[in-house]
Amino acid sequence: MPIRNKVKQFVDGLGITRYRFQKDTGIAPSTAYNLYDNPDWIPQVTALNKICDYYRVQPSELIYWVPPEEIEEDKEDK
Numbered sequence: 001m002p003i004r005n006k007v008k009q010f011v012d013g014l015g016i017t018r019y020r021f022q023k024d025t026g027i028a029p030s031t032a033y034n035l036y037d038n039p040d041w042i043p044q045v046t047a048l049n050k051i052c053d054y055y056r057v058q059p060s061e062l063i064y065w066v067p068p069e070e071i072e073e074d075k076e077d078k
Helices: 007-014 018-025 029-037 045-055 068-077
Strands: 003-005 063-065
Touching: 007 018, 007 029, 018 029, 018 045
Parallel strands: none
Antiparallel strands: 003 063
């Protein structure tokens, strides 16, 4: 997937737990934990809106695009 999330870095940067992140934003617990644990997990628009609204951030603070050649390099390294 050429888009990844950086929710773990975002949450860790705030100094809060995954639980606090989930409670603050009101997203489903499974969504919060999946976003934190798996950078390949991309939030649905509804969840992304809730996170951005609560923390007053742009989506680019939570997700980013990965060039296809970097994905190929990752596959070759495994």
